[in-house]
Amino acid sequence: xxxxxxxxxxxxxxxxxxxxxxxxxxxxxxxxxxxxxxxxxxxxxxxxxxxxxxxxxxxxxxxxxxxxxxxxxxxxxxxxxxxxxxxxxxxxxxxxxxxxxxxxxxxxxxxxxxxxxxxxxxxxxxxxxxxxxxxxxxxxxxxxxxxxxxxxxxxxxxxxxxxxxxxxxxxxxxxxxxxxxxxxxxxxxxxxxxxxxxxxxxxxxxxxxxxxxxxxxxxxxxxxxxxxxxxxxxxxxxxxxxxxxxxxxxxxxxxxxxxxxxxxxxxxxxxxxxxxxxxxxxxxxxxxxxxxxxxxxxxxxxxxxxxxxxxxxxxxxxxxxxxxxxxxxxxxxxxxxxxxxxxxxxxxxxxxxxxxxxxxxxxxxxxxxxxxxxxxxxxxxxxxxxxxxxxxxxxxxxxxxxxxxxxxxxxxxxxxxxxxxxxxxxxxxxxxxxxxxxxxxxxxxxxxxxxxxxxxxxxxxxxxxxxxxxxxxxxxxxxxxxxxxxxxxxxxxxx
Amino acid sequence: xxxxxxxxxxxxxxxxxxxxxxxxxxxxxxxxxxxxxxxxxxxxxxxxxxxxxxxxxxxxxxxxxxxxxxxxxxxxxxxxxxxxxxxxxxxxxxxxxxxxxxxxxxxxxxxxxxxxxxxxxxxxxxxxxxxxxxxxxxxxxxxxxxxxxxxxxxxxxxxxxxxxxxxxxxxxxxxxxxxxxxxxxxxxxxxxxxxxxxxxxxxxxxxxxxxxxxxxxxxxxxxxxxxxxxxxxxxxxxxxxxxxxxxxxxxxxxxxxxxxxxxxxxxxxxxxxxxxxxxxxxxxxxxxxxxxxxxxxxxxxxxxxxxxxxxxxxxxxxxxxxxxxxxxxxxxxxxxxxxxxxxxxxxxxxxxxxxxxxxxxxxxxxxxxxxxxxxxxxxxxxxxxxxxxxxxxxxxxxxxxxxxxxxxxxxxxxxxxxxxxxxxxxxxxxxxxxxxxxxxxxxxxxxxxxxxxxxx
Numbered sequence: 001x002x003x004x005x006x007x008x009x010x011x012x013x014x015x016x017x018x019x020x021x022x023x024x025x026x027x028x029x030x031x032x033x034x035x036x037x038x039x040x041x042x043x044x045x046x047x048x049x050x051x052x053x054x055x056x057x058x059x060x061x062x063x064x065x066x067x068x069x070x071x072x073x074x075x076x077x078x079x080x081x082x083x084x085x086x087x088x089x090x091x092x093x094x095x096x097x098x099x100x101x102x103x104x105x106x107x108x109x110x111x112x113x114x115x116x117x118x119x120x121x122x123x124x125x126x127x128x129x130x131x132x133x134x135x136x137x138x139x140x141x142x143x144x145x146x147x148x149x150x151x152x153x154x155x156x157x158x159x160x161x162x163x164x165x166x167x168x169x170x171x172x173x174x175x176x177x178x179x180x181x182x183x184x185x186x187x188x189x190x191x192x193x194x195x196x197x198x199x200x201x202x203x204x205x206x207x208x209x210x211x212x213x214x215x216x217x218x219x220x221x222x223x224x225x226x227x228x229x230x231x232x233x234x235x236x237x238x239x240x241x242x243x244x245x246x247x248x249x250x251x252x253x254x255x256x257x258x259x260x261x262x263x264x265x266x267x268x269x270x271x272x273x274x275x276x277x278x279x280x281x282x283x284x285x286x287x288x289x290x291x292x293x294x295x296x297x298x299x300x301x302x303x304x305x306x307x308x309x310x311x312x313x314x315x316x317x318x319x320x321x322x323x324x325x326x327x328x329x330x331x332x333x334x335x336x337x338x339x340x341x342x343x344x345x346x347x348x349x350x351x352x353x354x355x356x357x358x359x360x361x362x363x364x365x366x367x368x369x370x371x372x373x374x375x376x377x378x379x380x381x382x383x384x385x386x387x388x389x390x391x392x393x394x395x396x397x398x399x400x401x402x403x404x405x406x407x408x409x410x411x412x413x414x415x416x417x418x419x420x421x422x423x424x425x426x427x428x429x430x431x432x433x434x435x436x437x438x439x440x441x442x443x444x445x446x447x448x449x450x451x452x453x454x455x456x457x458x459x460x461x462x463x464x465x466x467x468x469x470x471x472x473x474x475x476x477x478x479x480x481x482x483x484x485x486x487x488x489x490x491x492x493x494x495x
Numbered sequence: 496x497x498x499x500x501x502x503x504x505x506x507x508x509x510x511x512x513x514x515x516x517x518x519x520x521x522x523x524x525x526x527x528x529x530x531x532x533x534x535x536x537x538x539x540x541x542x543x544x545x546x547x548x549x550x551x552x553x554x555x556x557x558x559x560x561x562x563x564x565x566x567x568x569x570x571x572x573x574x575x576x577x578x579x580x581x582x583x584x585x586x587x588x589x590x591x592x593x594x595x596x597x598x599x600x601x602x603x604x605x606x607x608x609x610x611x612x613x614x615x616x617x618x619x620x621x622x623x624x625x626x627x628x629x630x631x632x633x634x635x636x637x638x639x640x641x642x643x644x645x646x647x648x649x650x651x652x653x654x655x656x657x658x659x660x661x662x663x664x665x666x667x668x669x670x671x672x673x674x675x676x677x678x679x680x681x682x683x684x685x686x687x688x689x690x691x692x693x694x695x696x697x698x699x700x701x702x703x704x705x706x707x708x709x710x711x712x713x714x715x716x717x718x719x720x721x722x723x724x725x726x727x728x729x730x731x732x733x734x735x736x737x738x739x740x741x742x743x744x745x746x747x748x749x750x751x752x753x754x755x756x757x758x759x760x761x762x763x764x765x766x767x768x769x770x771x772x773x774x775x776x777x778x779x780x781x782x783x784x785x786x787x788x789x790x791x792x793x794x795x796x797x798x799x800x801x802x803x804x805x806x807x808x809x810x811x812x813x814x815x816x817x818x819x820x821x822x823x824x825x826x827x828x829x830x831x832x833x834x835x836x837x838x839x840x841x842x843x844x845x846x847x848x849x850x851x852x853x854x855x856x857x858x859x860x861x862x863x864x865x866x867x868x869x870x871x872x873x874x875x876x877x878x879x880x881x882x883x884x885x886x887x888x889x890x891x892x893x894x895x896x897x898x899x900x901x902x903x904x905x906x907x908x909x910x911x912x913x914x915x916x917x918x919x920x921x922x923x924x925x926x927x928x929x930x931x932x933x934x935x936x937x938x939x940x941x942x943x944x945x946x947x948x949x950x951x
Contacts, residue, residue: 114728114830137732159677170675172684173652188918193828195858196638196649196688198897198941199916200925204651204684208677228734252594254617254705293736297776353673357594385674386595425675433678440678445667448929449680455924467679 052093069185082154088430122153159208161426244359246312260384274339277332344393354421562633574938602632638688707771724833755806
């Protein structure tokens with residue numbers, strides 16, 4: 001895809017912008033030398049790169065507020081940056097904008113086990129939260145596969161998921177409160193340890209808003225007591241479609257396992273070469289299921305799971321006998337993405353979600369589409385919640401392969417929407433899927449979202465160019481006609 | 496010509512004669528805080544709702560939406576009230592996707608009707624009691640507490656998708672029937688608890704759960720609310736998996752005892768723990784819970800396998816409150832529930848026993864005050880002062896108190912919402928963007944007054 005060129009007028013004001021920021025921020029907070037900016041050129045969607053004009057690295061909320069107030073006054077766009085692990089290009093910088101990187105805001109501020117929550121700064125990594133409380137028998141449930149590196153602020157901005165979201169929800173279900181800085185620098189707190197306060201659920205709409213509504217500067221996250229026991233089952237199937245049907249059968253039987261993941265032959269073989277988890281090399285598909293809870297409940301659930309898997313045609317079933325075996329069964333799944341590097345120079349990860357009953361036919365159609373395109377597709381996905389991750393394998397050095405991969409990805413995403421699914425389950429829209437938003441949403445749906453955007457950021461300075469295909473000017477939504485870029489009555493107050 | 500006659504004609508042109516009621520009885524039935532609407536619109540399609548809103552938007556008519564009416568008392572007196580929209584004819588189950596564990600229903604479907612549909616496949620909507628006559632639209636609009644929130648989550652955790660009619664833009668849809676969805680802003684969350692002030696919910700999709708093999712409740716008498724709350728924290732934070740943990744004041748426990756044998760007969764602080772699951776697992780959890788209760792100095796009662804409608808009503812304080820009851824919903828952090836109940840007990844004038852039920856995991860306390868329906872000035876002043884004292888104490892503990900129901904004289908003296916959230920500007924802007932003329936639930940919602948600006 002073509003990225004829009006930077007605004008030369010803004011680029012020409014770089015020195016002015018740097019000076020204004022340095023006036024309100026401590027030394028060492030603003031970086032603008034070319035060699036320092038390289039690290040911020042791309043997030044996890046590495047096919048696209050842009051060097052930010054300036055990067056700001058605040059340590060405190062007040063510094064974020066001062067940054068936003070300054071940039072708002074100067075009319076400079078801002079791209080929030082967590083850990084740069086996002087997969088949809090949501091943090092792709094702007095050559096005429098400032099990247100606001102929150103990695104230095106990385107303190108755990110409070111752990112409150114009586115209220116089952118922790119208060120953290122946005123730069124704290126996902127895994128650190130669990131590490132901080134696991135000694136007391138608690139954990140933070142959403143576990144994206146990048147949890148060792150991704151930040152909680154980024155998780156909230158993208159409403160991230162993970163393997164265990166089937167039973168315990170995605171990020172939005174595990175956040176109790178936020179402190180955010182609005183586009184003009186105002187600091188606002190929503191939610192917290194006290195739940196269900198009157199007023200609109202701003203926390204809900206801010207979570208997953210991809211940095212387009214506000215900057216997250218603090219989060220109160222829910223902690224869960226660790227389940228008494230957990231057992232994993234690995235079942236081998238003769239096809240991905242058969243494994244998909246087994247998932248639908250288990251959900252249809254009313255069970256909500258802690259996790260249900262499918263891997264196909266390509267993914268199994270690559271993962272096994274990489275992680276040596278004892279996966280059945282050559283098998284067409286495996287389904288990994290985890291049941292957790294009180295031990296007696298888990299025993300029953302595992303027995304019932306085995307029954308359903310056998311009825312669905314599983315040829316081999318392995319049940320973990322202890323914690324080490326359980327972790328080993330998961331290790332291969334967690335290593336699946338990095339393992340792809342062994343079988344393909346590049347891959348393009350798709351992230352659509354579909355109703356679970358549609359799994360078999362969608363998986364079959366993806367196989368057909370891959371064959372038609374001539375590209376290989378590996379499947380590693382959160383089958384329990386219908387969140388597909390087809391990995392389109394390509395070589396970026398071969399002219400035209402990236403475009404072919406993107407075209408195949410688009411067809412798969414449209415297929416998912418056609419069966420009642422959505423474009424993205426956990427990676428976000430970013431720049432990657434913004435062009436497809438009109439395929440999922442009607443004009444009025446998008447207009448309503450745009451009205452929310454304008455409520456928070458009337459000048460469209462926060463992460464512009466992401467998520468929506470083409471934003472109307474906020475002024476247009478106020479039924480003002482803008483001709484030739486000129487507003488009538490330019491001096492009257494508007495928002 | 497009176498206003499009813501003036502508005503009836505355009506309403507009938509949109510909905511037909513059977514979709515518009517203007518009889519005195521219909522208007523009185525939809526009266527709110529002493530105000531009656533001019534017409535009651537009863538659309539039988541989502542498009543009909545959208546047409547009524549477009550008309551109301553064009554003519555600047557104030558709209559209040561009615562589900563079952565069980566929590567219509569929540570919110571301030573409307574500043575304009577021309578049209579009552581009743582969703583009673585939007586009562587169809589659109590889809591029960593058994594394989595996908597989802598239910599899509601029109602907003603006027605009651606929880607009872609939803610349960611009748613899902614039970615055939617051993618599935619349930621866990622957002623409320625299965626016997627409830629509340630509508631799914633009302634449940635979302637008023638953000639009603641979920642009885643077994645600890646196990647199944649709140650309304651915001653169970654709602655997957657929504658279709659709403661906007662004041663100006665007609666029907667829009669957000670979310671869907673999938674659990675993970677990050678395509679665009681999560682607009683479903685915005686309408687939860689919004690009392691119809693942003694748009695009218697016409698359809699909703701919820702995730703479903705399997706009906707547990709067994710549900711069992713265990714009650715225990717404890718010497719004080721602090722001991723009861725401390726025990727609740729231990730039960731919630733340990734290896735057991737309770738589905739709910741309720742604390743009942745002695746007065747509420749007595750009512751429970753009359754409705755259901757569970758709580759015993761004595762007037763004591765009572766903790767009720769509910770467990771859902773397999774029989775073997777529940778038996779073990781009950782045994783472990785008993786041990787914890789005894790260790791905490793409590794007196795466990797015989798476990799009970801069902802509490803029925805009467806028991807459920809007691810636990811969530813959902814009795815049909817007579818008009819003379821003032822109902823206050825207090826929110827605090829779960830860890831502050833014990834101290835708050837203890838404060839409320841000492842604050843009560845003349846050591847009068849308090850009538851309180853707390854959903855411990857949600858930090859939600861429902862306080863019921865039986866008051867004279869036609870009070871004198873001194874009674875009004877005393878009650879308003881008491882609510883003000885409670886709110887001042889809660890302010891210091893980051894809590895809040897919302898008036899859910901009160902006889903009209905009290906409601907005119909006591910702010911229904913109490914404190915402001917600090918996010919008024921953002922909320923006001925969202926309201927003004929989605930409902931530019933402010934026709935939806937005008938004046939009823941908090942944070943709006945003073946923050947609505949003109950768009951141009």
